Amino acid sequence: MSEQHPEGGRPAYDVEAIQTKWQQVWADLDPFKAKDDDSAERRYLVDMFPYPSGDLHMGNAEAWALADVIARYWFQLGYDVLHPIGWDSFGLPAENAAIKRNEHPATWTEVNIETQADSFRRYAISFDWSTRLQTSDPSYYRWTQWLFLKLYEHGLAYRKGSPVNWCPNDQTVLANEQVVGGKCERCGAEVTKRSLTQWYFRTTAFNQRLLDDMAALEGHWPDRVLTMQRNWIGRSEGAHVDFVIEGRDQPVTVFTTRPDTLFGATFFVIAADAPLADEVVTRARREAFTAYREQVGRATEIERLSEGRDKTGVFLGVHATNPVNGEHIPVYAADYVLADYGTGAIMAVPGQDQRDWDFATKFGLPIVRTVQPSDDFDGEAYTGDGPAINSSNDEVSLDGLDVDEAKARITDYLESKGTGRGTVNYRLRDWLISRQRYWGPPIPVIHCPSCGEVPVPVDRLPVVLPELKGAEMQPRGVSPLAAASEWAEVPCPRCGGPAKRDTDTMDTFVDSSWYYLRYPTPHDDTQPFDVEAVKRWGPVDQYVGGVEHAILHLLYARFVTKALHDMGYLDFVEPFTALMNQGEVINQGKGMSKSLGNGVDLGEQIAKYGVDAVRLTIVFAGPPEDDMDWADLSPGGSLRFLQRAWRLAGDVTSEPGVDPTGGDEGLRKVTHRVIHDATQLLEGQRFNVMVARAMELVNATRKGVDSGPGGADPAVREAVETVAVLLSLVAPYTAEEMWSRLGHRPTVAKAGWPVAEEALLVEDSVTCVVQVQGKVRGRLEVSPDISDADLEALARADEAVVRAMGEATVRKVIVRAPKLVNFVVS
RNA sequence: GCGGCCGUAGCCCAACGGCAGGAGGCACACGGUUUAGGUCCGUGACAGUGUGAGUUCGAAUCUCACCGGCCGCACCA
Numbered sequence: 032m033s034e035q036h037p038e039g040g041r042p043a044y045d046v047e048a049i050q051t052k053w054q055q056v057w058a059d060l061d062p063f064k065a066k067d068d069d070s071a072e073r074r075y076l077v078d079m080f081p082y083p084s085g086d087l088h089m090g091n092a093e094a095w096a097l098a099d100v101i102a103r104y105w106f107q108l109g110y111d112v113l114h115p116i117g118w119d120s121f122g123l124p125a126e127n128a129a130i131k132r133n134e135h136p137a138t139w140t141e142v143n144i145e146t147q148a149d150s151f152r153r154y155a156i157s158f159d160w161s162t163r164l165q166t167s168d169p170s171y172y173r174w175t176q177w178l179f180l181k182l183y184e185h186g187l188a189y190r191k192g193s194p195v196n197w198c199p200n201d202q203t204v205l206a207n208e209q210v211v212g213g214k215c216e217r218c219g220a221e222v223t224k225r226s227l228t229q230w231y232f233r234t235t236a237f238n239q240r241l242l243d244d245m246a247a248l249e250g251h252w253p254d255r256v257l258t259m260q261r262n263w264i265g266r267s268e269g270a271h272v273d274f275v276i277e278g279r280d281q282p283v284t285v286f287t288t289r290p291d292t293l294f295g296a297t298f299f300v301i302a303a304d305a306p307l308a309d310e311v312v313t314r315a316r317r318e319a320f321t322a323y324r325e326q327v328g329r330a331t332e333i334e335r336l337s338e339g340r341d342k343t344g345v346f347l348g349v350h351a352t353n354p355v356n357g358e359h360i361p362v363y364a365a366d367y368v369l370a371d372y373g374t375g376a377i378m379a380v381p382g383q384d385q386r387d388w389d390f391a392t393k394f395g396l397p398i399v400r401t402v403q404p405s406d407d408f409d410g411e412a413y414t415g416d417g418p419a420i421n422s423s424n425d426e427v428s429l430d431g432l433d434v435d436e437a438k439a440r441i442t443d444y445l446e447s448k449g450t451g452r453g454t455v456n457y458r459l460r461d462w463l464i465s466r467q468r469y470w471g472p473p474i475p476v477i478h479c480p481s482c483g484e485v486p487v488p489v490d491r492l493p494v495v496l497p498e499l500k501g502a503e504m505q506p507r508g509v510s511p512l513a514a515a516s517e518w519a520e521v522p523c524p525r526c527g528g529p530a531k532r533d534t535d536t537m538d539t540f541v542d543s544s545w546y547y548l549r550y551p552t553p554h555d556d557t558q559p560f561d562v563e564a565v566k567r568w569g570p571v572d573q574y575v576g577g578v579e580h581a582i583l584h585l586l587y588a589r590f591v592t593k594a595l596h597d598m599g600y601l602d603f604v605e606p607f608t609a610l611m612n613q614g615e616v617i618n619q620g621k622g623m624s625k626s627l628g629n630g631v632d633l634g635e636q637i638a639k640y641g642v643d644a645v646r647l648t649i650v651f652a653g654p655p656e657d658d659m660d661w662a663d664l665s666p667g668g669s670l671r672f673l674q675r676a677w678r679l680a681g682d683v684t685s686e687p688g689v690d691p692t693g694g695d696e697g698l699r700k701v702t703h704r705v706i707h708d709a710t711q712l713l714e715g716q717r718f719n720v721m722v723a724r725a726m727e728l729v730n731a732t733r734k735g736v737d738s739g740p741g742g743a744d745p746a747v748r749e750a751v752e753t754v755a756v757l758l759s760l761v762a763p764y765t766a767e768e769m770w771s772r773l774g775h776r777p778t779v780a781k782a783g784w785p786v787a788e789e790a791l792l793v794e795d796s797v798t799c800v801v802q803v804q805g806k807v808r809g810r811l812e813v814s815p816d817i818s819d820a821d822l823e824a825l826a827r828a829d830e831a832v833v834r835a836m837g838e839a840t841v842r843k844v845i846v847r848a849p850k851l852v853n854f855v856v857s
Numbered sequence: 858g859c860g861g862c863c864g865u866a867g868c869c870c871a872a873c874g875g876c877a878g879g880a881g882g883c884a885c886a887c888g889g890u891u892u893a894g895g896u897c898c899g900u901g902a903c904a905g906u907g908u909g910a911g912u913u914c915g916a917a918u919c920u921c922a923c924c925g926g927c928c929g930c931a932c933c934a
Contacts, residue, residue, distance in 0.1 A: 255861075255929065262930055269934080287934060300934090340932080367932045377934050386932050458933055581929090651882070653870060658927090663869050665883045671896080672882080678897090708880095720871065723881035730881090737898075800876045805915040807876055845914050851875050855914045 044674045046641035049764045053777075054152060056767075062778050063106065063157040065113040067551070067567065074110040075568045076102050077547050077607075079576030079584070080117045083143035083165075084124045087150045089616040089623065089661070090577070092633050095156050096646040096761075097613050097655045097718065098575040102157045103760040104713050107784040113568050115162030115550040116151065118144050121172070122539045123201060123217065126470040126504055133501030136470045140167060150634075154642055155763045157780065164553045166542035171549065172472035173493030174559030175542050178591065179475055180486050182232055187594055188464075190484065192228040194304065194370070195463060202506030203467045204229060206538060207460050208263070208583045216583070224304075224328070230474060230535070231461040234590045238264055238457040241589055244605055251609040253656065256581045263582045265458025270442050272378060272451040274299060274351040276311055276362060283307065283351070286373030286456050289383060290445065291429060291437035294422040295401035296378040297391065299351040299362045300344065303327045305375035308364040313348030320345050320364055327366045342367055342390040353378075354450040355441075356424055365390065373456055381412060388412040402434065462587065464538045469496070469504040469511045471536030479523035479530035488524055494532070510534040544587040547571050547606060548595075566602050574607035577615075585610075611716065614658040616649075631661045643762035644670035650761050651722040673765045676729050676758060679751045680769040682742040687774035694746025695739060700791050701731040702750045707787035709757055718761075725757040748773070756782050801826045802853040808835040819846040826852040 067073075078098045081091055102114040125136040132139070144165060151158065164171055182188040196205040200220035204227060209216040234241075242264050245257050269288035276283050287293075301308040303324050312320045323345040344365030351362050367386055368377050381391035382400040388411045391398050401422045404413040419437045422429035427444040429437040445451025465474065473494045475487035487494055497518035504511045512534035513519060523530035551564035585607070592606040616631070617623060623630045636645050647669040652659035691699060705728040712721040732750040736742050752773060759766035759779045770779035794815050799822060801809040809831040813822060823846050826832060832854070839856035846852050
């Protein structure tokens with residue numbers, strides 16, 4: 032596609048040659064190494080690090096092209112920028128590939144990392160290559176283990192037995208966040224439940240702060256990500272109410288958001304899989320209950336969540352006592368109540384809750400309304416506001432109060448009686464981090480028959496993975512590490528007796544929950560991160576990555592940051608000050624996939640059009656957060672534009688450093704207007720429009736050379752140099768080549784951002800529209816600082832306007848000098 | 858079902874409530890350059906802003922309803 036056959040000896044825009052040439056120069060200059068020397072204000076930009084499965088793809092290309100615009104803009108502004116690169120190199124794809132190839136996962140991983148690193152260099156991303164880290168390296172995961180021990184030390188890591196999510200395909204447990212719609216987030220298999228003893232991080236210790244601290248992210252993170260996090264944390268206000276159940280000493284507490292409806296509680300439901308159900312069921316009902324529970328247990332999450340499903344349940348043979356009216360209400364087990372939300376039991380109020388209504392209708396249970404619906408209400412359960420009814424006893428009456436008042440009154444009453452209290456409930460659960468797979472950091476704990484669980488002393492880290500390969504890593508439902516007996520069997524660090532290592536590995540999201548703390552000092556072998564360096568650089572000024580991590584990774588990183596802050600390691604509580612979610616690259620209206628056969632290969636695109644054209648195409652496609660359809664785009668057009676820009680550099684005949692003052696004013700005005708607009712557009716991350724401005728400048732300069740002042744005019748040099756600097760953010764090779772042809776030394780990446788001259792932003796004259804009744808009837812060329820009165824007078828005198836107004840009387844005149852006059856007539 | 862975002866030329870994408878000779882680009886047509894094709898230079902055609910109301914001197918922009926699309930949440934008590 033490049034000009035292979037220059038005419039008349041003119042130099043060619045040879046994509047391959049330019050790329051090869053500048054890659055070498057940049058490798059020698061290493062221009063993007065962070066200085067960290069207080070010579071300039073610091074900026075810290077992180078792209079969500081890549082998983083090394085094969086070479087880079089279009090999705091990577093997009094994320095990094097966009098992030099690089101920001102990084103390179105910051106470099107041009109003179110900031111000391113830390114723009115690191117690393118790899119999220121633990122995880123299942125490497126392990127699965129290794130099993131198939133009968134080799135060690137590290138082998139596959141290393142090859143892919145080298146491939147991606149080469150591609151990144153060719154793709155000309157402005158990385159500080161000295162930061163390069165990978166999470167599967169013992170020099171990194173040693174500190175992931177350190178993080179585990181710190182959390183353990185502070186009571187934020189613990190082990191418990193509980194029903195957990197199990198992926199039958201990957202043969203490992205999953206965190207709640209990794210179950211999406213009942214399916215494994217990674218492989219899509221339907222998730223089942225198992226009862227296992229596993230390690231957890233206590234994310235719930237921070238639920239309110241995870242919520243509150245989002246206030247500072249408002250406006251800097253995409254709204255939808257904040258919404259998703261809020262939904263996930265799921266705060267709801269309500270009350271705990273204690274019910275006495277026959278044959279049980281301790282009352283059973285339920286959580287409700289509607290304590291005001293307590294008088295309408297006509298039955299009681301316990302989650303079928305909650306231990307409590309098993310405990311209270313009577314002998315007579317046990318058989319029926321057990322059968323039901325097994326039936327529920329067989330249902331997958333998918334079935335359980337399916338909408339409009341008939342309510343099922345079974346009577347447990349006992350009654351509970353409603354604490355406010357003494358009613359004896361039957362206790363059921365059902366699967367519409369969840370064992371792990373709230374207390375796993377509810378008071379059922381069919382009059383005000385549709386689910387309870389459905390259940391009551393099916394089982395013939397009484398329904399009592401405690402809120403008076405409006406007259407036109409024709410539904411079943413009434414969940415709206417209204418006066419309370421049927422809600423009084425000898426000591427308290429809610430009747431007549433609206434919902435909020437009733438809630439407050441009843442909560443006070445319950446508190447005074449000691450049978451209830453106001454409370455806040457969260458949906459967020461603790462983070463299950465154990466995994467029964469090989470390729471992750473071993474959990475640094477030793478289980479001793481006499482001492483119990485003993486953390487590995489920090490000075491004995493890392494606990495290095497045993498060398499397994501191929502079939503030895505085959506998932507069998509227990510960790511492959513358990514089979515490595517000579518690795519697993521160790522003396523207890525506390526008593527010296529025979530003991531056994533924990534044979535699970537950590538979720539790879541633990542690796543990525545803290546990596547941005549490691550980048551400032553990636554090779555420090557004395558500590559996970561340098562507290563002072565992190566204070567200087569952190570938190571991350573701009574984080575860039577896909578929205579698929581809206582909950583998972585971002586929630587975990589926020590949790591870890593808060594935990595480390597509380598331990599005194601960090602002086603900030605949020606890791607990422609600003610977040611940008613790039614869109615997706617799709618093709619022909621669909622996501623690219625092998626099965627659809629519509630993949631676009633990044634390497635092929637680069638071979639065909641060159642790196643710069645591919646990057647420009649991506650950046651110009653639309654707003655960064657929008658999906659782009661490759662079929663709608665034109666890398667060929669981008670390439671042509673780059674050639675046009677590049678050719679301009681050859682048309683400049685003035686000397687470098689020439690004073691632009693006195694150059695062609697028309698062109699200078701365009702240049703400075705573009706500088707001004709581009710700066711604002713970059714600040715607003717509106718990169719596509721910024722590129723459009725650069726195109727405008729190229730067009731104007733072309734005209735200036737061909738039919739204007741010509742290539743010797745200093746304004747032309749100024750314009751072309753501006754183009755080179757603007758393009759340096761998007762098309763670094765072309766920009767560098769232009770810069771060089773303009774007689775400058777590399778690198779254009781550090782040329783400095785141009786500043787628009789105010790004087791050149793002022794227009795000599797502006798076009799004023801004159802409207803009559805809001806319709807444009809005339810135009811005037813006027814001075815930009817014309818007064819309202821003068822402008823109105825001019826407008827009144829305009830022939831076309833006079834004609835349009837005819838005999839009508841002017842009722843009102845709107846004057847917005849210098850751009851508009853509107854006559855309202857009648 | 859609930860909540861949010863978005864509908865502008867054949868296509869992508871712009872437009873502080875104030876000129877849609879659309880900023881920019883793709884594709885298209887015509888002319889010039891060229892041995893020819895492409896490149897290159899120039900010119901042109903194409904929408905009245907999803908639909909309907911409202912607010913306003915003035916609405917793509919604000920409000921409401923509807924249609925269409927995307928996203929999130931959804932048996933969470």
